[in-house]
Amino acid sequence: MTTATNTESGTLTSFNPATGEPVGDVPITPSSEIPAIVARAREAQKAWGAKTPKQRADILRPAGQRLLDRATELGRLLTLEQGKPLADGLSEVTHCGEKILSEVDEIADAVAPRELHAEGMVTTLRYDPLGVVAAITPWNFPMLMPQWMVLPALVAGNSVVLKPSEQTPLIAQAYADVLNEVLPEGVLQTVHGADDQGKALVESDVNLIAFTGSKATGQKIMASAASGLKRLILELGSKDPLIVLEGADLDAAAEFAARNSFRNCGQVCVSTERIYAEKPIADAFAAKLAEAAKAYPSGDPTAEGTALGAMVMREQKDLVVAQLKDAIAKGAKVVFGGESLEGNFMPATVLTGVTHDMDIMKAETFGPLAPIVTVADAEEAVRLANESEYGLGAVVFGPEDKAQQVAARIDAGMIGVNRGIHGAPGSPWAGAKHSGIGYHMGPDGHRQFCQVRTITRNA
């Protein structure tokens, strides 16, 4: 475990998943206090919402530089608490700082009012604040996930109550503290704790619940939000496929598969979790992926050269080991890695001979496993890729025309052809099927934190 709650002393202690040592603690927010926190947020929203989007962007922008100024210290805290390599902790903080500097204006533009003209009439299309936004976030990108919600919600004129993961409360609190150096009081508050605090926040008087986390929790939140018809953005789990077609650049495909299966120990919602390789190239691809996996050594996340740090908690590693054992028992072959390491460490692992009756092809893994299924042709690859309840990302490597045709048939929100899923600036982050409802980023994503209103007058 990386966290321990002591309800008697009222503290949530965060432990380093690599060493088991405590990193620090935060006070647990009693659930009974959450309605009053939300009431404070509603009061603070009045003056904040009365400013223009541009004024709010101007207030928030300096927080970007403040994050960048403290990137080394905060990157280290992120690593100590979450377990990813130091370089990745640092780059998450730096990315957040740089994004604040550039994105506040993009969000302000997206939510600025605009006019529509027709014969004899003018309509003003307004993107007004909703009120109070509850942001409930996971541990895998413990600063970036809060930022994906907090930043657009605030620039759009809402106040925010952030409930970060109980696994990574310290870095989320540090992030909120930096923003609060520039924000008016009460506009951004945090509550700490686990399921109980999340539940109490969802049940409180909030207007929108922006949630990123597991499907199971998303379902609970949706059920609980129904009675108040609260608005929802749910970014949930996935089981992203990679299809490798005959004629693909196998070096590029293997390099991508290794990076996208192993980074952050596979604890990424758009990790490659299922690989379908066409029979004529399957063996050659597996050999190249096993070779590429050598560049992902597991070890102390603070040491130079470590590519895979610690998994965030023991329970997460146990799930991964159970899927690995099930696959091996059903006939999969380990061609790289495979042995469970001490503590919360798990090596980059490549499996061949994988079939769809194995748990590893059904449930989200969230670990550094790259399972390869050999398929007869692209037709079978598409059928199996779509045989999942999830549909966040998908990637196809192959000859350009054929790969594009295959990509168009995959039921996922974000698809990459001969590259990863990240789209050009302005692209939304979108999930299909059980991977989510609503989306983030891009003008449409930013506007999900708004109430759309039209006011029409005679021209």
Ligand code: NAD
């Ligand atoms: P989780 O669902 O266990 O927890 C997420 C948050 O919800 C935490 O803050 C937790 O305390 C809170 N929570 C728990 N029970 C609650 C309840 N009943 N009501 C309200 N809040 C509650 O998820 P996790 O283990 O922290 O994160 C991993 C999951 O997140 C994976 O499934 C991953 O795919 C997903 N994820 C998705 C995306 C995406 O963009 N789709 C991005 C990152 C992570």
